[in-house]
Amino acid sequence: MASVDLRGVRKSFGSVDVIHDINLSIADGAFVALVGPSGCGKSTLLRMIAGLEETTDGDIAIGNTVVNDLTPRERNIAMVFQNYALYPHMTVRENMGFNLKLAGKKPAEIKARVGEAARMLGLQPLLDRRPSQLSGGQRQRVAMGRAVVRNPKVFLFDEPLSNLDAKLRVQMRAEIKLLHQKVRTTSIYVTHDQIEAMTLADHIVVMHGGRIEQQGSPLALYRKPANLFVAGFIGTxxxxxxxxxxxxxxxxxxxxxxxxxxxxxxxxxxxxxxxxxxxxxxxxxxxxxxxxxxxxxxxxxxxxxxxxxxxxxxxxxxxxxxxxxxxxxxxxxxxxxxxxxxxxxxxxxxxxxxxxxx
The missing domain is CATH 2.40.50.140 (Nucleic acid-binding proteins)
Incomplete structure (x- = not known):
């Protein structure tokens, strides 16, 4: 586990500025939601933390290490996307253990890590199935399990529940919350759904136009929104x-x-x-x-x-x-x-x- 610090982070695409001087400190073990309307810059910010986008200016630190020049693999993060990105020809067991195999881990260690993640996520009966034999919610749990087995410093979630129906979204919110309570890994969760942010996170960052409008606990933002934008966005x-x-x-x-x-x-x-x-x-x-x-x-x-x-x-x-x-x-x-x-x-x-x- 590790803290995440963003110091004066900016991102421009040509002459267009999309992230404006973001300063944000995320404590070790915290669950933080980046929330805001489409186009506010939350996914771009997450991709910069992951190393999938370069920063135009500023520093990103994971733990005590500035990671601007490190590859995504070297940052020791795990990302769960809206698209499950499972290998269709592999079983659940093989999908969950594939990155460990690439990293040269021993078969016994891979088996133990996959078994523990499967137990936490209720995937034991599904380990020998292929993705085509799974429901959407089960596939999302496999994607989460593939991230868990790596024991990363930080979990990054990019709108992971958008493809699920309303009932499954509620179930998966509970799964993600329980997972964080068990592993206590620093987690950053991007969503445009303020209900997801309110129910999952212990700290919410509301973004608009590439800037942070307000941050704080869910109830603090609900009770004392700093401006009209936050007031209209938080609460349903x-x-x-x-x-x-x-x-x-x-x-x-x-x-x-x-x-x-x-x-x-x-x-x-x-x-x-x-x-x-x-x-x-x-x-x-x-x-x-x-x-x-x-x-x-x-x-x-x-x-x-x-x-x-x-x-x-x-x-x-x-x-x-x-x-x-x-x-x-x-x-x-x-x-x-x-x-x-x-x-x-x-x-x-x-x-x-x-x-x-x-």
Missing amino acids: PAMNFLEATATQDAGAPAARLADGQLIRVAPTARVEDGQPITLGLRPEHLLAQGQGARLAGPTRFVEPSGALTHVTFEFCGQDVVALMDGERDVDPGSPFEASIAPEQVHVFHRGTGARLNH
Whole structure:
């Protein structure tokens, strides 16, 4: 195992800069998710750590060694791709042990390592099958097993679950989390799915436009997003945003909504009277019963999902989503209203998007 440090890392393709001065320290044994929309640079950054892309500037260190000039093999990393890349003519056992064989390991050591990895991943009954005889989830476990047997310093995952159906993705998330709990190898996981990032990682790095927008624990990013981009990206359903004007209510910070209502905000909000601001309201914090400002309007559509129901209603000409108990019946077209507690209101600068309440 080893730590990973990126110091002033940049990447350009010709005159186009895709990674801008990334500084990131990943502790030994941590599980870090790089998350962001397509094109944000997360996969390019992962490939630079792996040695599959050269850095334009800056240093990448694994452990205490700067690895910029080392080949992928010399970096002692293992990568699990979206494409399983299994050899179709080999059995599971042979696929998992192939890299060890190339490295000149003795047959007894290969057998022991493959056996241990197969035990951890529940692959013992499949060792003599070929990839064509396996399901998608089983193939992904074999790809993970092939990485595990190498005992690498760092695991790199590049959107490994994208090809799986919804049920298998949930199962494989659990497999990956259990695997990390067992081996405690430093892991860097790239995904555009914020649910994967929230459930798997102990540290999330949100990227946008080749830059780090915010990093921290999943709950820290959920509770205190640093700006509008992170607020809209982390959390599902996505946060609602309402335009408002900063004001005072009995000497306390407040916001005036488009319909003229006043809504209290946290006393830590750094706003000035008359300042244009954007309020962030999470759907799960909109309450059918409660005190405070009431958001009301006609129900546009309802999305039941069992225990919870997503209700989209119109407020001052825009859609607002509320997350309600699944037992509550709401009909499209019917009046709907909800309130939100002041401490659950996020306040952002309308121009820069920066968070204003701390």
